[in-house]
Amino acid sequence: MDPSPHVEVGPQRAVRISSLVVLNFIWWMVMIAAIGLGATHLGRCPVQPNIPIYLIVLGTVHLLSLSLTYCQTSWGDGMAYIMCSACTAVLHLFSFGWFFAGTTWVYPVYPPDYTLGASRYCDKTTYQFAFVVTTLVWVATALMFVCGCCFALVTCCKNFILGNRLIPNRYTFYGAIDSHEPAGGDV
Known part of the structure; x- marks a missing residue:
């Protein structure tokens, strides 16, 4: 007997999975291009030399993070899962900070001069x-x-309209039936 339950895949789930696969594939290609562009144009953006470095690190961190996410889902529970989760969390936090750093490098020099030798020069494709x-x-x-x-x-409007309370009153607890009288009967 198969230990994993058989999950039926409906048309909506199939579309969702296919869309995620396509988006993941596109993001992989974009991050590989970021590494390639940053590496090939490393010294070709004197107006802000951190832009090629930003692209290299951004691409590397995202590819590593995606790889760890795939490994994490295939390994299941255990120490390997915990280590992958911890590493992925650290990479996401670093990526978040790195993205803000990249924003401060990319936007202030807009638009750079694309003429080679100019003081505000940056390679057009890279920038x-x-x-x-x-x-x-x-x-x-x-x-x-x-x-x-x-x-x-x-969600809040739906709960308000249906009369559901997000915070129970003093006579109820989560999961109980709302009875509007104390649990002990007489008060």
Whole structure:
């Protein structure tokens, strides 16, 4: 007998999984391109020499983080799972800070001069790639924040309209039936 339960995959779940696979594949390619562009143009952005380094580290950290996430889901419980989870959390925290550092390097020099030898020179492909990736991450972050706020608002409104209380009254506890009288009968 198979120890894992057989999960039926419906059309919506199949679309969701396919979309996640495609998005993961695209993100892998973007991060590989970030490493390649940063490495090949390492000294070609004198207006802000940290931009190629930003791309290299960003790509490396994200690829390592994605790899650990895949390993974590395949290993299941145990010490390896805990270590992968801890390493992934540290990488995500570092990536969060690194993204803010990259933002402070990319946006203040907009637009650089793409003419070789100019004082505000930066390689056009490298700078535009860093600018677009940073902007897309900011847009995705803002979109997730707005969607999260909308979901919270809808949930609160739904609970309010249905009369459900988010905080129980003094006569109830979580999971109990609301009876409006003390549990002992007489007070």
